[in-house]
Amino acid sequence: MFHEQLSAEGKRWRDLTPPEARERVGKIAAVLALNYRDGLLRTDEQSRFTARVLGESLQDFVETLVTWMRGNMNLTRRWPNSNLVPAAARPRGKLIWALATGSRSGPD
Numbered sequence: 001m002f003h004e005q006l007s008a009e010g011k012r013w014r015d016l017t018p019p020e021a022r023e024r025v026g027k028i029a030a031v032l033a034l035n036y037r038d039g040l041l042r043t044d045e046q047s048r049f050t051a052r053v054l055g056e057s058l059q060d061f062v063e064t065l066v067t068w069m070r071g072n073m074n075l076t077r078r079w080p081n082s083n084l085v086p087a088a089a090r091p092r093g094k095l096i097w098a099l100a101t102g103s104r105s106g107p108d
Contacts, residue, residue: 001028002062014069021066022059029055
């Protein structure tokens, strides 16, 4: 979703400042967490805490990537499918994948 929003605006990841990327990802994560698996992440305080921590972790990750891209790389390929992003840096787990890409299907 992040990438799609930027593409619709004619922007690339590197066009955002790290704080702008962080804020954008936070908004996307909050919306996706509301509807993830029919509200699974809204059922109780522990679930809401989990959603918040995952969203904040994703914000940290994207802020770091944007900082890295702005300073070191000229990426034009789509992440997370890009071979330019190290496998260790790609999101793992279905929830992180959904938050990062907006897709319900993803890696196990």
